[in-house]
Amino acid sequence: MKKSKKLFSKCYILICFLFFYLPILVTVIFSFNSSKSLTRFTGFSMRWYAELFRNSEVASAVYVSVTIAVLATVISTVLGTITAIGLSRSRKLLKEYLLNVNNIPILNPEIVTAISLMLLFSSFGMTKGYLTMLLAHIAFCTPYVITSVYPKVRGLDPNLANAAMDLGATPAQALTKVVIPIIRPGIYAGALLAFTMSFDDFVISYFVSGNGVKNISIVVYNMTKRINPTINALSTVVIAVIILVLLAMRLLPKLRRGKNSRRPGNRALAWAVAAICLCAVCLTLPKGMGQAGEKPSLKIYNAGEYIDPDLIGLFEDMYDCTVIYETFESNEMMYTKLSGGETYDILIPSDYMIERLIREEALAPIDWSLIPNSEYLMPEVTDRSYDPGNVYSVPYFWGTVGILYDTSVVDEKDLKAGWEILRDDAYAGNVYMYDSERDAFMVALKALGYSMNTTDEQQIQEAFDWLTDQRDTMAPIYAGDDVIDNMVSGNKALAVVYSGDAAYIMSENPDMAYFTPEEGTNIWYDAMVMTKDCANTRLAHEFMNFMLDPENALANTEFVGYTSTVSPAFEEMRSGTYKGIDAYVPDVDNSNNEIFAYQEAKVKKIYAELWTKVKAK
Amino acid sequence: MNKLIELKNLTKNFEDQQVLRGIDLNVYENEFLTLLGPSGCGKTTTLRIIAGFEEADSGQVLFDGKDISALPPYKRPVNTVFQKYALFPHMNVFDNIAFGLNIRKADKQEIRRKVEAMLALVGLEGFGSRDVTLLSGGQQQRVAIARALVNEPKVLLLDEPLGALDARIRKQMQMELKKIQREVGITFIYVTHDQEEALSMSDTVVVMNEGMIQQIGSPTDIYNEPENRFVASFIGESNIVEATMIEDYLVGFDGCRFECVDRGFGEMEPVEVVLRPEDLDIVDPENARIRGTVRQVTFKGVHYEILVETDIRTYMIHTTDYTEIGKHVGLDFGPEDIHVMWPMGSY
Numbered sequence: 001m002k003k004s005k006k007l008f009s010k011c012y013i014l015i016c017f018l019f020f021y022l023p024i025l026v027t028v029i030f031s032f033n034s035s036k037s038l039t040r041f042t043g044f045s046m047r048w049y050a051e052l053f054r055n056s057e058v059a060s061a062v063y064v065s066v067t068i069a070v071l072a073t074v075i076s077t078v079l080g081t082i083t084a085i086g087l088s089r090s091r092k093l094l095k096e097y098l099l100n101v102n103n104i105p106i107l108n109p110e111i112v113t114a115i116s117l118m119l120l121f122s123s124f125g126m127t128k129g130y131l132t133m134l135l136a137h138i139a140f141c142t143p144y145v146i147t148s149v150y151p152k153v154r155g156l157d158p159n160l161a162n163a164a165m166d167l168g169a170t171p172a173q174a175l176t177k178v179v180i181p182i183i184r185p186g187i188y189a190g191a192l193l194a195f196t197m198s199f200d201d202f203v204i205s206y207f208v209s210g211n212g213v214k215n216i217s218i219v220v221y222n223m224t225k226r227i228n229p230t231i232n233a234l235s236t237v238v239i240a241v242i243i244l245v246l247l248a249m250r251l252l253p254k255l256r257r258g259k260n261s262r263r264p265g266n267r268a269l270a271w272a273v274a275a276i277c278l279c280a281v282c283l284t285l286p287k288g289m290g291q292a293g294e295k296p297s298l299k300i301y302n303a304g305e306y307i308d309p310d311l312i313g314l315f316e317d318m319y320d321c322t323v324i325y326e327t328f329e330s331n332e333m334m335y336t337k338l339s340g341g342e343t344y345d346i347l348i349p350s351d352y353m354i355e356r357l358i359r360e361e362a363l364a365p366i367d368w369s370l371i372p373n374s375e376y377l378m379p380e381v382t383d384r385s386y387d388p389g390n391v392y393s394v395p396y397f398w399g400t401v402g403i404l405y406d407t408s409v410v411d412e413k414d415l416k417a418g419w420e421i422l423r424d425d426a427y428a429g430n431v432y433m434y435d436s437e438r439d440a441f442m443v444a445l446k447a448l449g450y451s452m453n454t455t456d457e458q459q460i461q462e463a464f465d466w467l468t469d470q471r472d473t474m475a476p477i478y479a480g481d482d483v484i485d486n487m488v489s490g491n492k493a494l495a496v497v498y499s500g501d502a503a504y505i506m507s508e509n510p511d512m513a514y515f516t517p518e519e520g521t522n523i524w525y526d527a528m529v530m531t532k533d534c535a536n537t538r539l540a541h542e543f544m545n546f547m548l549d550p551e552n553a554l555a556n557t558e559f560v561g562y563t564s565t566v567s568p569a570f571e572e573m574r575s576g577t578y579k580g581i582d583a584y585v586p587d588v589d590n591s592n593n594e595i596f597a598y599q600e601a602k603v604k605k606i607y608a609e610l611w612t613k614v615k616a617k
Numbered sequence: 618m619n620k621l622i623e624l625k626n627l628t629k630n631f632e633d634q635q636v637l638r639g640i641d642l643n644v645y646e647n648e649f650l651t652l653l654g655p656s657g658c659g660k661t662t663t664l665r666i667i668a669g670f671e672e673a674d675s676g677q678v679l680f681d682g683k684d685i686s687a688l689p690p691y692k693r694p695v696n697t698v699f700q701k702y703a704l705f706p707h708m709n710v711f712d713n714i715a716f717g718l719n720i721r722k723a724d725k726q727e728i729r730r731k732v733e734a735m736l737a738l739v740g741l742e743g744f745g746s747r748d749v750t751l752l753s754g755g756q757q758q759r760v761a762i763a764r765a766l767v768n769e770p771k772v773l774l775l776d777e778p779l780g781a782l783d784a785r786i787r788k789q790m791q792m793e794l795k796k797i798q799r800e801v802g803i804t805f806i807y808v809t810h811d812q813e814e815a816l817s818m819s820d821t822v823v824v825m826n827e828g829m830i831q832q833i834g835s836p837t838d839i840y841n842e843p844e845n846r847f848v849a850s851f852i853g854e855s856n857i858v859e860a861t862m863i864e865d866y867l868v869g870f871d872g873c874r875f876e877c878v879d880r881g882f883g884e885m886e887p888v889e890v891v892l893r894p895e896d897l898d899i900v901d902p903e904n905a906r907i908r909g910t911v912r913q914v915t916f917k918g919v920h921y922e923i924l925v926e927t928d929i930r931t932y933m934i935h936t937t938d939y940t941e942i943g944k945h946v947g948l949d950f951g952p953e954d955i956h957v958m959w960p961m962g963s964y
Contacts, residue, residue, distance in 0.1 A: 160703050162699070164716070167720060
């Protein structure tokens with residue numbers, strides 16, 4: 001009886017730990033994978049670590065994360081400790097109020113804190129970057145320090161400081177030799193909390209940072225857009241750092257006690273901490289100054305993993321300028337950030353968003369005479385409905401949405417059904433749908449033979465019925481970018497994907513093929529636009545011209561995998577790297593294809609509500 | 618004896634509460650002076666003003682004739698032993714005692730020598746490396762005293778230092794404190810609310826109440842010649858009786874006239890008379906002018922406490938002889954047992 005109980009409790013602990021640590025373990029293991037897959041282990045290699053350390057974006061993110069964490073920890077620990085000591089001496093009522101007020105930032109949802117801080121910095125007209133991120137981190141770390149230091153201070157005999165002064169210590173000596181050593185465990189705990197909070201913060205950093213300053217979390221978040229095992233390598237490094245910090249925090253006090261608690265240890269530690277801070281500050285200054293230097297700068301806002309980073313460096317060298325490069329997760333997120341008062345020179349959004357920005361008069365017209373490389377633009381990508389005559393936009397990438405299928409599973413004859421193959425019960429349980437309301441409704445509307453930009457409620461309702469029917473009979477999985485890795489591994493037979501992703505999957509898994517149904521599909525364009533706020537329009541034009549240079553465009557399309565808008569680059573890819581991969585070549589001859597049009601809020605709401613219902617069950 | 622500390626008309630308010638209402642006091646060299654009074658009487662505040670932890674609203678603190686009112690605590694030639702010792706929990710016994718010397722950057726050898734001497738003085742030889750938080754209350758007290766004395770202050774301030782100890786160790790520490798004071802030969806200013814402690818240790822007792830000094834005197838003066846009802850009732854137990862001073866050496870109360878040794882109160886003045894319970898004798902009612910009935914007898918160890926009810930009041934008597942309850946008795950006392958004082962509120 002007793003034995004079985006013991007066994008049970010042991011198993012219970014084991015299961016708990018497995019639950020906590022298995023995800024971390026998987027991440028660590030796959031960081032040593034030799035192939036690009038995140039689900040199949042093909043062999044041991046250090047390839048992703050090598051890639052990680054070559055990646056300058058990651059290196060600067062590690063630098064930002066570490067220096068911000070160290071500075072924020074030191075400053076918030078000092079501030080919080082002083083506040084806690086001060087609080088313990090104030091009147092009871094004031095103390096209670098302040099402690100309650102102190103809890104608000106801790107209990108506040110992070111996103112609220114993030115947006116409040118972003119708005120605050122905007123309203124002060126502060127340039128977002130390293131300083132704003134540091135200030136924000138200090139702001140959200142300090143309450144944690146206060147909460148962990150205050151109980152220690154409250155437990156102190158108020159006469160301890162008096163006793164020290166009575167024995168000849170100045171107030172400063174009483175603080176450093178008596179009060180602080182006694183509350184040290186609380187200070188350590190607070191500092192540790194502050195460090196971990198700061199080091200892995202994403203939400204707040206994401207909103208208050210800007211001008212290309214990114215910490216590790218932001219970089220990782222942007223990386224998840226396209227499957228990339230360097231994330232695993234980076235995560236493993238982060239885990240290692242956190243474990244080291246935790247160990248240091250646990251071991252240091254013990255080591256010191258072992259040394260009979262005499263001075264030298266304390267002093268050495270203090271000097272070490274001071275030295276680290278000083279180094280951090282010194283390292284920070286030149287970087288901050290470099291950014292404020294004389295060189296002209298260009299601020300670009302693009303989707304994540306949507307440019308060959310080498311091109312940015314090349315452009316900077318060629319034009320002796322600084323590029324501040326930031327990334328967004330979706331067009332909507334980009335729009336939110338613009339509305340928040342953030343300014344950029346160049347944006348690279350999608351067709352329907354460009355249409356919206358043109359309507360809102362947020363863009364500046366392009367001077368095509370400054371873009372001689374426009375002669376290389378493919379005729380198929382210019383003068384489209386979202387910007388007739390390309391007054392405001394320079395096409396960047398383009399493609400379609402189609403069906404990726406596993407040729408070893410799917411019968412070619414079934415493809416004749418077009419979009420309806422997604423309701424073919426031969427493939428029930430074997431389908432990925434794209435988890436995006438517009439793409440999902442596009443599939444249904446096209447299958448029904450309607451326009452994907454329809455505002456007719458009857459048609460929308462029919463599309464909804466199509467989607468719910470498909471949901472009930474086919475049990476599809478609504479997936480995001482994880483579909484890429486799953487299809488590379490051949491996990492399902494059919495998937496709705498973007499052509500650029502399809503091209504990449506096909507290059508990794510030769511069993512896969514891509515087709516766009518006869519009923520038509522979404523043909524989409526992403527283009528470079530110049531905002532009204534653009535200060536250096538000459539440099540902006542130079543950048544856009546630079547990206548259309550056939551050689552650069554080739555490098556870019558090779559890196560990103562999406563279809564180039566530059567004719568020589570397109571031809572080179574089609575006959576070279578992506579030879580035989582038809583997903584790279586958008587089907588332009590089908591008159592049923594459409595471009596997404598900007599949706600009025602009222603229509604968007606109908607789609608959004610119905611999509612929620614589809615996914616609800 | 619030389620005047621060492623002089624307090625001149627100290628006043629202090631906390632928020633709207635008046636804690637000190639004009640304290641004037643002289644403290645002499647080598648004196649063991651006790652500030653005695655109930656809690657809230659201002660005795661601790663007075664001590665903290667001398668130490669420099671509080672600032673008086675008005676008045677002066679003179680040390681050797683120089684005004685030290687503006688000096689911070691760490692520049693004053695006094696050291697304090699705190700109520701709950703306030704030892705530094707992160708240091709061992711040695712480091713606690715050496716704290717003041719280390720702050721002054723004294724020579725290492727000298728520190729070792731002085732700390733060892735202090736440990737010997739307070740009877741804690743060999744305790745240097747002990748963790749202070751693991752010591753008993755009495756031992757912590759000794760460390761606190763050593764920590765203060767090692768700095769060789771001219772005055773040692775002690776704020777109810779024995780308050781947290783149990784009765785037996787307390788008695789023992791009282792004697793040791795007195796011994797230490799004689800050995801080091803410096804002035805002690807001692808704060809307590811325990812009248813027995815004050816009487817047994819002090820050269821001078823200062824009785825305080827409601828922010829004012831009620832009486833300054835030697836323990837015997839304070840006990841035998843209380844100046845007012847407060848002092849009389851606070852120091853020991855007393856029978857306090859409203860009376861009329863008929864003329865010098867003659868006082869009237871309970872319908873009788875009694876001879877006494879007091880004079881100078883005028884004629885037919887309302888006064889109060891203190892009769893200590895141990896000065897009253899129970900006698901045959903026929904030989905006494907005050908008579909009553911025994912209502913209660915309580916055994917107190919050395920003596921019995923007997924309450925005798927007369928027609929007018931109840932008297933308390935301390936005697937070693939047992940008397941049974943309900944017995945009709947008389948009370949007797951001599952002229953020297955009657956102590957006449959001004960009633961409360963008429964100075």
